Structure formats: C-alpha cells, structure tokens
Amino acid sequence: MNHKHLFYFWKVAKAGSIARAAEAINVTPQTLSGQIGLLESNLGTELFARQGRSIVLTEAGKMALEYADELFALSAELEVMIKHHPKGRPAEFRVGVSDAVPKSLACTLLQPAIHGEQSTRIVCREWQLDRLLAQLAVHELDMVISDAPVPPSFSVRAYNHRLLDSGISFLAAKRLIAETSAEFPACLNELPLLLPGEDSTVRTNLLPWLERERIRARVVGVFDDTALMAAFGKAGVGAFPVPTIAEDEFLTSGELAVIGRTTDVQVSYFAISVERRLTHPSVLAVTQSAQRIGLPVGE
Known part of the structure; x- marks a missing residue:
C-alpha cells in the first residue's frame, strides 16, 4: 500500500x-x-x-x-x-496548562520536569483546553495538563493519562463566614456564592451536589478565571469552591478560611499527549510527580 x-x-x-x-x-x-x-x-x-x-x-x-x-x-x-530529544544541548519541554488548573498544582507537577537528570527548558502556555489541544495536534506542544479528558469531538487522536483526583473545598473571607452560624453545607444557603465558568469541570460536578444537598445557592458571580474568582472572594463578595488539593494556594494571604470540604464532588486532572505509552522523559517526570503527591494515578 x-x-x-x-x-x-x-x-x-x-x-x-x-x-x-x-x-x-x-x-x-x-x-x-x-x-x-x-x-x-x-x-x-x-x-x-x-x-x-x-x-x-x-x-x-x-x-x-x-x-x-x-x-x-x-x-x-x-x-x-x-x-524533540536532541543530544548535547538542553531539551525544550513545551506544555499547555488549561486555565482551569490551579497554578500551585501546575507548578508542583511541572517542577520535576525542569530539575530532572537532563537539563530542560520549559515553555508553558495557559489557554482554554480546545486551543491547547489544537496546538498539541500539530506538535507545537508535548503535553497538556487539564481538568478534563480529551472531548469525544476532538478529531485528532490523543491519549488521556489520569494524574490525580481531588475533592472540593469551599472558601470565603473570614468576615463573611462570621455572618452565618449554620453548619456546612447548610451555611451555603445563607452565603452568596461565586462559581467557575460553564466550561469548568468543578462547576459541572458541583451543581448536582448542590441540588442533592438541597442548597438553593444565591449565585452572585461566574468567573472563567479562578484567580479572579478568588480575588472577589477575598473582597467578601461570596464563598467559592476550589479543589482541596490546591486550597493552600488561596489561604496563604490569611484573608480566606475554609467553610467546609466534601469528597462527594471530585475533580480529576489529566496529562494529555500524543503518546499512548508514555516515554517522553518530561511527561514521565510529571506523572511521577503526581504519584509523589500521594493520590491515585492511572490511565
């Protein structure tokens, strides 16, 4: 043929x-x-x-x-x-990070790719998943980290490698939390709520849970950017959900506190590559980094 x-x-x-x-x-x-x-x-x-x-x-x-x-x-x-594995000079690892992935988690996962045995320069791009997958398809990226697997509608073959799972934490400004005495999750009925955008896996998985818990959320803001949602949260505008694995990223300033946590709502993170069997050393470093975090890893 x-x-x-x-x-x-x-x-x-x-x-x-x-x-x-x-x-x-x-x-x-x-x-x-x-x-x-x-x-x-x-x-x-x-x-x-x-x-x-x-x-x-x-x-x-x-x-x-x-x-x-x-x-x-x-x-x-x-x-x-x-x-993309030249010998005798530093390699370049080109990775896309979906804008829904917490920055601290992305940093934790990617650091071993830089500090491995081979000198590696990382080129990191943050964008919406569909744009990143388009770049992966034409080999402008070696890997994409996302909170969702490859959509069924994506026409180019790529492989999902599950990295880890996380529950959800609800955070709010301390002065806002003082306004309610109800226990979690009932307190969410009394607090204004900020939610991620419609494309967010956190939002998709969260809404059925709110309904099951009979939470009539008063949504006062919807944000595609998690950092911007957190900024409104610090300003006392409303409580908001984040992956538990990344909650420390939002608590370091001391302005926010955890209202409650649930493992009934899960968000998963994936390494997406054109490799069915992972052999790229930098991609392997990322999957091994996920294992060291101590959460489930598989394909």
Whole structure:
C-alpha cells in the first residue's frame, strides 16, 4: 500500500470534502481524487460514496479511517520522540496548562520536569483546553495538563493519562463566614456564592451536589478565571469552591478560611499527549510527580 495515497484519503476523510483537504495540504482537487482512486483500486473497494453534492465514507472507508488514525498517530509519536530529544544541548519541554488548573498544582507537577537528570527548558502556555489541544495536534506542544479528558469531538487522536483526583473545598473571607452560624453545607444557603465558568469541570460536578444537598445557592458571580474568582472572594463578595488539593494556594494571604470540604464532588486532572505509552522523559517526570503527591494515578 502506498502511504501517500492513504495520507490523502485520511486528509479528505477528516476535512469532509476534497476541496477543503486540497486547500489544507496545498494540492489540487484533481490530484487528490486521482490518488484516492488509486488507493481504492489497490484495495478493491470504494472508500467514499456520493451523497448529493457531498461525499461520505463507506463502511470500508470507516474501517480504513480507523487504521489511518492509528498509523498517523504512531507516526506523530515517533516524530515527537526523535525530533524533540536532541543530544548535547538542553531539551525544550513545551506544555499547555488549561486555565482551569490551579497554578500551585501546575507548578508542583511541572517542577520535576525542569530539575530532572537532563537539563530542560520549559515553555508553558495557559489557554482554554480546545486551543491547547489544537496546538498539541500539530506538535507545537508535548503535553497538556487539564481538568478534563480529551472531548469525544476532538478529531485528532490523543491519549488521556489520569494524574490525580481531588475533592472540593469551599472558601470565603473570614468576615463573611462570621455572618452565618449554620453548619456546612447548610451555611451555603445563607452565603452568596461565586462559581467557575460553564466550561469548568468543578462547576459541572458541583451543581448536582448542590441540588442533592438541597442548597438553593444565591449565585452572585461566574468567573472563567479562578484567580479572579478568588480575588472577589477575598473582597467578601461570596464563598467559592476550589479543589482541596490546591486550597493552600488561596489561604496563604490569611484573608480566606475554609467553610467546609466534601469528597462527594471530585475533580480529576489529566496529562494529555500524543503518546499512548508514555516515554517522553518530561511527561514521565510529571506523572511521577503526581504519584509523589500521594493520590491515585492511572490511565
């Protein structure tokens, strides 16, 4: 089988159209059609079928796409392993950190990657998960740390490596806590509440728990940025949830205190990479760092 023909098929299948795929890889639509025709001739079956003015995968095409995904994922993994491990000079570890991951946790996990046996320079980017995964897909990043696994809708194959789990702590300014005498979690009925944004895993997992506990939360603010939410919390605007594993990050100033904790609400953190089996030394350092924290690690 000619892998170039398979690559053209893969690009068309991912793009959903010959014209879009041709533009993306800078070849003519006629060239793409011809190369895919040769592949179909070699395999003895059609991979695409016409549906109106569009093309769709046949059953054979769907099977071929699964194998092509695997083949090109392994190819990308090989490229990462060889290209980004130069000898005789400091390596560069490019990691994306989802903006929902607490800064102190990210720092704890990543420090061993810098101080390992090999001199390593870290390039750290913080952004929304979908943007970071797009950079991972084109090998601009070696790894992404996130509070959510790869979404099912993500078209490029990447692998979730579970790092650790944490319960949730509720914090508030000490003067705000003084306004209620109710026990946790009932006190949340009496306090204004700040919540993470809609894309946050903490928020997604928290809302059903509030309902089960019959908490009628008075939400006075919603924040995509955890640091900004904490700043409003310090100002006494409302109580807010954070992962228990990172609560010390918010308590160091002395302005906030813990109202209560629950393990009934869990948030998990993942290392996402193009490697199915972790071999990148810096990624391995991160997973080993999670193990030293003493919480569950697995895949």
